[in-house]
Amino acid sequence: MSSLEIKNLHVTIGEKEIVKGLSLQISSGEVHAIMGPNGTGKSTLAMVIAGHPDYVVTSGDVLLDGKSVLAMEADERARSGLFLAFQYPSEIPGVSIANFMRAAVQARMAEGEELDATSYYKRLYAKMDMLKIDRKFTARSVNEGFSGGEKKRCEILQMAMLEPKFALMDETDSGLDIDALRIVAEGVNALRGPGLGVLLITHYQRLLNYIIPDFVHVMYAGRIVKSGDKSLALELEAKGYDWVKKEFALANP
Template sequence: MSLQICDLHARIADREILRGISLEIRLGQTHAIMGPNGSGKSTLAKVISGHPDYEVTQGSVLLDGVPLLEREPDERARMGVFLAFQYPCEIPGVSIANFLRAAAQARLPEGESLSVTDFYQKLYREMDALGMQRNFSSRPLNAGFSGGEKKRAEILQMAMLRPRYGILDETDSGLDIDALKVVANGVNRLRGPEVGFLIITHYQRLLDYITPDFVHVMVEGRIVQSGGPELALELERHGYGSLEERYGSSKLSPLAETGTQG
């Protein structure tokens, strides 16, 4: 069982952003993708989840063997893909509780309706674990939330919806160290043999708290280097500069050429 990305190319308008990404995230694994700004990390997250602005020009994504790319974004989500957004949207007038009820209801077989009591029990349990006030659940989703509150609300949603594959897009951006710990703990609580994670981050900082099994480096729409957690530390020491020099200018990286998988 895995989320298998194979030779994925994608563009927005006329600009090619992903230039052949191959990556397999098995259940139980946590992968991290690091890379400089503009390398295509966030695009990868959006393409997997089906953002309409991006066009896939080549390649495939399989979720537990089922092709994902021809499906609507809501179907992909119900199949088990969850994206924690870098910039979560404000949804005015829709409370967190009502939003999550709609999302939970959508996952039930047709004709079955959600047990409201069970739902709230679960919601309050997860909120307690994330150190969120219960009355937070009746606030309109993300409207007027601080950066930390928004990211916490993303993790709350992930905890409630229990995806098979969770993608975290720069979840650490804009967080102070305390908020970062809370968010990282929230993710660590969800880790286990039944779930795979893809953590996208610019800095190594988040990986101090969520230790990945694999680290990949992305430059110019390609994965140029893969390794264990030590790779993140190495990058932190040397920066992205040398990698960009090596892979950024040339149109083809040795890894993409040989189709080597991260």
């Protein structure tokens, strides 16, 4: 049983404070959704937990199984069990999916331990089949020339291969048509289980029809302003975000 704990987190990028005292605890097996209007700090939250060097934590902490990850480089956080599914995955010309995934898997092995290529490819192909990704993709450069749907499926493929303790999924539904969304959601649902905690970041309720969350949080102005179960998402869908903004303005005059 693992836990990811975000404690009173404040984050700035450049001079600007984006996350302003956010707290949240996720245990393995749980799916939390964070919803909120654009520009409210949702993606910043995902990036800072993953360890992007441009984002600075000014106070607060992020604890994985009780241990702060803030002093760790992004790669160490990933090896400790965090995974970020990017909203805009980087295109990396000349680096094949196969070599990239292999390096990521190898990075998790002890020094001197050799990767067994046969079982690696067997596992990779099984996950690709699950996500309906053509096996020819292994020879293609990472995300280069991929459609929006292909990029997102490739993110889920990496998540499936790397088996994180916690996955941060940043707007995984953006840019997907309904078929692609369904495939991605099926992939995530297949990975759901007692060993995985998920933080789903989304602007729209649509994704939550396919990946049913255990908890829904509303993020606004850099913090969580409301929490509930999946019915909160439906309420937001029906009423929009304006009432949240009004409530926030009344509480913070």
